[in-house]
Amino acid sequence: MDIQQRRHDLETRRAELRERMERVASHTQHRSEPLSADFAEQAVELENQGVLIAIDGELNAELRSIDLAIRRIEAGDYEFCASCGEEIGEARLNALPSVTLCISCAERGERGTGG
Numbered sequence: 001m002d003i004q005q006r007r008h009d010l011e012t013r014r015a016e017l018r019e020r021m022e023r024v025a026s027h028t029q030h031r032s033e034p035l036s037a038d039f040a041e042q043a044v045e046l047e048n049q050g051v052l053i054a055i056d057g058e059l060n061a062e063l064r065s066i067d068l069a070i071r072r073i074e075a076g077d078y079e080f081c082a083s084c085g086e087e088i089g090e091a092r093l094n095a096l097p098s099v100t101l102c103i104s105c106a107e108r109g110e111r112g113t114g115g
């Protein structure tokens with residue numbers, strides 16, 4: 001695996017996510033405007049707000065996992081499972097570039113804690 005290329009890909013993805021989060025933030029900050037007088041419109045506005053907050057949460061979670069993957073590359077741990085220390089495997093890392101667990105630890109974790 002070309003680890004520097006992977007790092008570059010992750011950094012590109014991180015920059016994209018940050019840009020999207022800034023766009024979401026600029027939408028959510030529109031709340032300084034008064035809510036529409038019409039109750040139905042208010043409900044729609046609040047619902048959109050909830051969707052944006054959910055998107056923001058997803059972006060945040062992905063950003064955190066990419067940050068962690070980049071730190072693991074810097075530490076030389078990227079290709080190794082954070083739990084058992086075995087190689088994660090190139091195919092799995094290609095499919096899930098910010099994954100930190102090998103397949104067997106991931107399956108054990110999912111069964112145990114639900115995530």
Ligand SMILES: [Zn+2]
Nearest residue numbers: 081084102105
């Ligand atoms: Zn493992």
